[in-house]
Amino acid sequence: MKKIVxxxxxxxxxxxxxxxxxFDSSSQxxxxxxxxxxxxxxxxxxxxxxxxxxxxxxxxxxxxxxQDHHVDLRLNSWVTAIDKDQKFVVCNxxxxxxxxxxxxxxTSPFIPKIEGIDLPGVFGFHNFSDVHKLDDFIxxxxxxxxxxxxxxINGVEAASALVSRGLxxxxxxxxxTVMPMQVDHGAAQFIEGLMRQAGVAxxxxxxxxxxxxxxxASVGRVKFESGACLPIDCVVFATGSxxxxxxxxxxxxxxxxxxxxxxxxxxxxxxxxxAGGDICVARDIVSKDLVKSVTWSDAMLAGLTAATQLSDxxxxxxGIVGMRDSEFFGLEFYGCGQTVDVELFTVIEHHKKDFMHKxxxxxxxxxxxxxxxRVENLAKYRTFYLTQQxxxxxxxxxx
Numbered sequence: 001m002k003k004i005v006x007x008x009x010x011x012x013x014x015x016x017x018x019x020x021x022x023f024d025s026s027s028q029x030x031x032x033x034x035x036x037x038x039x040x041x042x043x044x045x046x047x048x049x050x051x052x053x054x055x056x057x058x059x060x061x062x063x064x065x066x067q068d069h070h071v072d073l074r075l076n077s078w079v080t081a082i083d084k085d086q087k088f089v090v091c092n093x094x095x096x097x098x099x100x101x102x103x104x105x106x107t108s109p110f111i112p113k114i115e116g117i118d119l120p121g122v123f124g125f126h127n128f129s130d131v132h133k134l135d136d137f138i139x140x141x142x143x144x145x146x147x148x149x150x151x152x153i154n155g156v157e158a159a160s161a162l163v164s165r166g167l168x169x170x171x172x173x174x175x176x177t178v179m180p181m182q183v184d185h186g187a188a189q190f191i192e193g194l195m196r197q198a199g200v201a202x203x204x205x206x207x208x209x210x211x212x213x214x215x216x217a218s219v220g221r222v223k224f225e226s227g228a229c230l231p232i233d234c235v236v237f238a239t240g241s242x243x244x245x246x247x248x249x250x251x252x253x254x255x256x257x258x259x260x261x262x263x264x265x266x267x268x269x270x271x272x273x274x275a276g277g278d279i280c281v282a283r284d285i286v287s288k289d290l291v292k293s294v295t296w297s298d299a300m301l302a303g304l305t306a307a308t309q310l311s312d313x314x315x316x317x318x319g320i321v322g323m324r325d326s327e328f329f330g331l332e333f334y335g336c337g338q339t340v341d342v343e344l345f346t347v348i349e350h351h352k353k354d355f356m357h358k359x360x361x362x363x364x365x366x367x368x369x370x371x372x373x374r375v376e377n378l379a380k381y382r383t384f385y386l387t388q389q390x391x392x393x394x395x396x397x398x399x
Contacts, residue, residue, distance in 0.1 A: 001026055001027060002024075002027040002028070002099045002310075003027065003028045003099045003100075004027050004029050004030070004098065004099065004100045004101075004102070005029075005030050005032070005089055005096060005098035005100075005102070006029065006032065006101075006104065007032050007089065007101070007103050007104065007247070008032070008034075008104035008106060009031055009033035009039040009104075010039065010042060010060075010277060010299070011041075011042075011060070011104075011277055011296050011299035011300045012104035012106075012275075012276030012299040012300065012302050013031065013039075013102065013104035013276075013277070013303060014039055014061060014300075014303065015300040015301070015303025015304045016102045016104065016274075016303035016304070016306050016307045017031060017069075017071055017303075018061070019304040019308065020307040020310065021069045021071070023311050024311070025070070027310075028072075029070070029071045030072045030074065030096060031066075031073045031074065032074050032077040032078075033073065033075050035075065035076070035127065035128070035129070036075050036076050036129075037075070037128050037129075038059055038062070038073075039061060040058045040059050040060055040128055041059075041060055042126075042296075045125065045128065045130070045131045045157075046131075046154075046161040046328075047161075048128070048132075049131050049135055049138075049158070049161035049165070050160075050164045050165065051135075051164075055128070055132075074091070077091050077092060078091065078092070079105075081247070081250060081251075082247060082273075084251050084252065084253070084270045084272070084273060087101075087272065098272075099272065100274070100310060101272060101273045101274070102273075102275065102276070102306055103247075103260065103268075103273065103275040103279060104275065104277045104299070105244040105247060105277075105279050106243075106244060106277055106279055107126075107241035107242055107243050107278045108126070108241060108242055108244055109124050109125075109237070109240075110239050110240045110241055111237050112208075112237075112239060114208065114210055115212075116210055116212055116213075117211060119211055119213065119218060119219040120217060120219065121143070121218035121219040121233065121234040121235065122219050122234070122235045123234065123235070124236075124237050124238075125148075125154055125155075125158045125236050125237065126241060134236065138234075141218075141233070143167060143233030143234045144167065145167060145168045145169075145170070145231070145232045145234075146167045146168070146169050146232060146233065146234045146235070146236060147170045147171070147172060147208075147222050147232045147234075148162070148170070148171045148172070148235075148236045148238055149171075149208050149222075149235060149236070149238065150173060150237060150238035150240065151173035151177075151178040151202075152173075152178075152179055152181060152182070152240060153179055153181075153182055153326055154238040155173070155236075155239075156171075156326075157238075157326055157327075157328050159171050159195065159328075160198070160327075160328035160329050162236070163199065163329075167233075168199065169199070169201070170200065170201040170203060170230060170232070171195070171200055171201070171202055172203040172206050172208055173203075173204060173205075173206070174205065174206070174207055175205070176204050176205050177189070177192070177204065178192055178195070178202070180340070182324055182335050182340070183335065183339055183340065183370055184339060184340055184342055184370075186349065186356075186358065187339075187356060187370050187372065190351065190372060191328075191372065194328070194329040194330075194331065198329050203224070203230075206224050206225070206226070207224060207225040208222050208223070208224060209224065209225050210222075211223070211235060212229070214231065218234075219233075219234065219235055220232070220233075222235060243258055243260075243279055243292075245258045245260075245279070248275075248279065251270075251273075253268045253269050254269035256281045259281040259292055260275050260279050260281070261281055261290075262274070262281075262282055262302075264282075264283065265305065265306070265314065266282075266302050266306035266309070266317055274306035274309065275302075275306070276293070276302030276303045276305075276306055277302060278292070278293060278294060278299065279293075280292075280293045280302065281293070282302070282319065282320050283319045284320050285318055285319030285320060285321050285386065286319075286367070286386070286388060287338075291320055291322065294322070294324075295321070295322055295323055295324055298320050298322065301317070301318075302317060305317040321336065321386070322336060322337065323335075323336045323382070324336070331355070331372055331373040332371070332373065333371070333372050334369075334370070334371040334375055335368075335369070335370050335371075336368060336381075336382065336385055337360070337367050337368030337369065338367050339370050342367075342368070344362065345361055345362050345367055345368075346360070346361040346362070347359070347360055347361075348361065348393055350396070350397075354373050354374070355372060355373030355374040355398070356370070356372045356373065357369070357370065357371050357374070357396070358370040359381070359396050361391070364390040364391060364392075365390060365391070366384040366385045366388075367385075368385070369385065380395075
């Protein structure tokens with residue numbers, strides 16, 4: 001009987017376990033998770049803050065799934081070392097041997113080490129513990145104002161959720177536009193317009209250097225590098241994340257720019273170790289460049305692909321699609337392919353008050369697109385992108 005150890009319990013790991021159990025009911029499976037909660041969908045944290053979903057709604061699998069499929073799920077369990085030569089991991093000081101290992105350890109939030117960061121009323125926006133504490137604070141303390149630090153996609157989602165809870169929200173970022181890693185300047189301006197319509201104040205090109213109290217012990221204002229201060233009742237940091245690379249570096253696995261390198265079978269430089277999700281770099285499905293895996297759907301597919309390597313019908317990972325999706329301020333958002341640094345592309349743009357669509361073409365082939373609102377043609381545009389067929393401007397007319 002094989003023994004399979006899984007490190008991490010997010011999208012890639014759950015995809016791996018679910019697929020494995022679809023064809024292998026006999027192997028021993030142990031899944032280590034550093035969190036205390038049953039595995040959940042991180043993409044829905046804003047929905048929890050917005051009170052559109054509860055924790056049961058965002059669970060990936062119920063506790064019964066792990067029991068019924070004989071998966072030994074160990075919560076609050078951090079793996080601190082991998083010995084790939086002797087084939088064991090170390091968790092809570094104890095060795096656990098394996099025949100095959102899957103790594104899906106993802107990322108950790110980046111929170112700047114500034115004065116006041118540990119004050120009450122200061123929250124992250126990376127895991128369920130963060131948003132659960134934030135929700136409790138809103139219910140118990142009834143804050144009227146909030147600052148979101150970070151205007152990437154998570155920060156915009158956080159701002160939208162807080163507005164829906166009735167707070168007056170400000171958002172602060174070092175960059176001069178919102179979502180600079182996801183959209184070009186024109187699309188960013190459209191999103192900023194949505195935010196202003198919702199009453200969100202934008203502080204672009206600003207750096208928060210300290211958090212201070214006012215009349216009570218909890219946070220009461222943020223201080224900018226300019227010396228200006230903004231009074232607030234709570235602060236949410238959505239300032240990005242970093243790959244959990246220390247474990248894979250310690251194990252001596254091949255890495256690229258701090259991320260774990262895998263082949264098109266999701267296999268690492270060790271034949272008995274597979275991986276998937278945010279910890280990895282893999283080939284982009286269109287450009288064939290090595291890129292980071294950063295989306296939920298890519299992580300799930302990576303886990304599924306890795307599991308099939310232990311079956312009679314192994315699959316090949318097609319490559320990273322990189323479809324980013326979200327919903328904020330009443331509109332759905334999708335971004336795919338290259339949507340920044342688009343100076344060399346032909347740009348097709350359609351927009352009205354309630355939507356903006358942008359398409360980026362090179363030699364008549366779709367290299368990326370952004371949809372904000374009116375997303376009913378998403379499947380068609382995704383097909384154009386994946387097949388790299390020659391398209392015409394008329395193919396993108398919005399009815």
